[in-house]
Amino acid sequence: MSVAVVGAAEAGLGEAPPGTTPAELMGQASLAALAEAGLTTDDVDGLFASSTQLPWASINLGEELGIAPRVSDSTMLGGASPVAHLAHARAAILAGACEVALIAYGSTQRSVGRANASPQEVDRYEAPYRPVLPITAYALAASRHMHEFGTTPEQLAWVAVSARRWAQRTPGAWSTKPLTVQDVLDAPRVCDPLGVKDCCLVTDGGGALVVVAEARARALAAEGAPPPVHLLGVAEAHRHRHVSSMPDLVRTAAADSGARAYAMAGVGPADVQCAQLYDAFTITPILFAEDLGLCAKGEGGAFFEGGRTGPDGDGLPVNTNGGGLSYAHAGMNGLQLLVEGVRQVRAGRDVALVHANGGVFSAQATAILGSAATA
Template sequence: MSSLRGRVAVVGVAESDLGEVAPGLTEQDLIGQAATRALADAGIAREEVDGLFCSSSTQPAPTLNAAEYLGIRPRYSDGSNIGGSSAVSHLLYAAGAIESGLIDVALIVYGSIQRSAARKLITPAAISAWEEPFRPRWPLTMYALAASRHMHQFGTTREQLAAVAVAARAWAQLNPVAFERGPLSVADVLAARPVCDPLGVRDCCLVTDGGGALVLTSAERAREAPKPAAHLLGCGVAHWHRDISQMPDLTVTAATESGARAFAMAGLTPADVDVVELYDAFTINPILFLEDLGFCAKGEGGEFVSAGRIAPGGELPVNTNGGGLSYCHPGMYGIFTVIEAVRQLRGEAGDRQQDDVEVALAHANGAVLSSQATALLGTEATLS
C-alpha cells in the first residue's frame, strides 16, 4: 500500500455560527457560512472545488443538498455516513481522491440546527428491532452501558468521568465561542441531574447548532496557500458494529484499529503528539479513546484523565476547544476535532494556544462507539 503521508494538506478551516443560531437559519445555511469562510481561509475560489464531501443527520443524500446550495458541481461526491466520525473519515477519502488525481480541491462540510429545530426534527430510526423493546434512549443508554462496564472491569470512578467534563469546561473558558463557559467542578458534575446511570447531565455532550468546513488540496499547492498548511500525516478508519449489543467488548473500541492505521501511516507514536482532539460525546469517550489510541494502557484511562492531566496546564492538552461537552455539539461533532487541530498547528488558537505544536491528533467516533476515524496532522517541519 502506497502511503498518503504528507501528500495532501488541510489549507482552510472554519466554523459557521454556533450555539443557538439566528431564527430561520437552516442546516444548509450553516454549511454555506462555514464553506464560504473556509474557502476564504484557504485563499481558494469556490469554482475550484471539484470534490465535495458531506455527512448529515437529516439528509439521505447530503452532497446533493450541499452542492445545490453552494452552486458547486463536483466531479467527486461523497455523502458517506458512518455517524459522527464521518467528516474525519472524509479526510482519508479526500486524500485518496486528490492523490490519485481525480480532484484538485476537496471541500468537506457539515451543518446542523439540532438545537433550534430539536422539536421539529424527525429523528431517524436509530434503534434496531433487537433493542427497541427495551426502550434504550439513543445514544445515551449505549454509552452508559459502556461506562458501567469500564467501571466494573477497571474500577473507573464517577469522579474520574467527571474530571473529563471539568477539563473540557476549563478549556472552554479559554474559547470565546464555546457554548458553556461557567465554572464547573467535579462536585457539580456528580450533583447534576442523573439521566442514565452512571451518567449525569454534565457527563453528556451539549445539544447546539453549528457547522464546519475543511478545504484540502495537494501538499505542493498547499505551500502556496496564505496560511501554514496542516499536512495529513496519517489517517485511519474502522468500524466493528452498529448496535451496542453487537459490540464484542464494551471497553475496547475500533479506535484501536483506526489509531494504529493512522500512526503507522504517519510513522509516529502517541509520544509524538502535541495536542489531542477527541470526540467527547460522553465523559467515558475520551477515557476509552486515550486507551485505545495508545496514550495509556487499557483500563488506566480513568487515572490518566484525573488530577488535571488533560486540562489547561496539564501534561497532555486534550480537547483544547472545550469539546462536545462545553464548546459545541451539533449532532455530529467530528469536523470540529479537525478544525481545532489545524488551528493549534497554525498557532491561531488564541488564549488556548499550546506552545510548539508540531503534531495534532483528531479523533472522532460515530453512532454508539461504532465507527472510529483518526487523523494525524502536522506542520511543514514534520515532513522533513
C-alpha cells in the same frame, strides 16, 4: 506526496439565526474556509459532506454553493464522517480525481429539536428494553469500565471539568461557567452512572475544511494563505452497528483506525502533542485515550483525573477548545474536532491527533495532523 488543509472555518455555532438550514450552515463555513485559503467556489471540484438532516449532504452543498463537482461523497459514518471524508478526499486528490476538496458539515439540531434532527435507528433486539439512546448504550460502557477497571465517578467528572476549563479560555465556547467535580456528581442522573454534566451539549453549527495537494498548499501559502496543516495519517474502522453487537463494551475500533493512522504518519502515541477526542459523553475520551495508545487499557480514568489534560495540567492537552462537553456539539462533532486540530497545529503544535466516533462506538476515524516540521 500527500495533502494538506489550507482553510478551516465554523459557522452558526451555538444557536443559529432563526430559519437557517443545515445546508446554509455548511455553505457559510465553506465560503469562510475558501476565503481563508485564497480560493473560490470555482476552484472546488470535490465535495464531501454529511448530516443527519441531509441524506444527500454533498448534493445539498453543491446546490447551496453552485458547485458541480467531479467527485461527490455523502458517506455517513455518524460523527466519524468528516474524518473519514478527509481520508476519502486524500485518496481522490492523490488519484487525480479532484484537486480542491471541500469537506463540510451542518446541523440545526438545537433549533429544530434533537429528535427531529437525529432520528434513532433502534435495533430489534434492543427495542423490547426501550433504551433511551444513545445515552443508555454509553452508560453500559461506562458501567463496564467501572466494573472491570475500577474507574470512579470522580474520574468521569474530571473529563467534563477539564473540558470546561479549556472552554473558559476559548472565545465563542457555549458553556463557560465554572464547573467542579462535585457539580458533575450532584447533577441529575440521566442514565446511571451518567448525569446531565456527563453529556455533550446540544447546539447548532457548521464547519468546513479545504484540502489540496501539498505542492498547491505551499503555493497558496506563498500567496498569503495560512501555512499548510499536513495530513500525516488517517484511517477509519468499524466492528458493529448497534451496541448489543459490540464485541467488547470497553474496547473499540479506535484501536484499528489509530494503528493504521500512526503507521501512515510514521509517528506513535508518544509523538502526539495534543488530542481532540470525541466527547459525546465523559466515558468516550477515556476509552479513546486507551485505544489510541495515549495510556494503557484501564488507565483512562487516571489519565484525566485531577485535571491532567486541562490547560493547567501536567498531562497531554485534550479537547483544547472545550470539546463537545463545553465548546459546541452540533449533532455530529467530527468537523469541529478537525477545525480545532488545525488551529492547534497553526498555533505551534507539531503533531495533533483528531479522533471521531459515530453511533455508539460504531464507526471510528483517526487523523494525525502535522506542521511542516513533521511533514
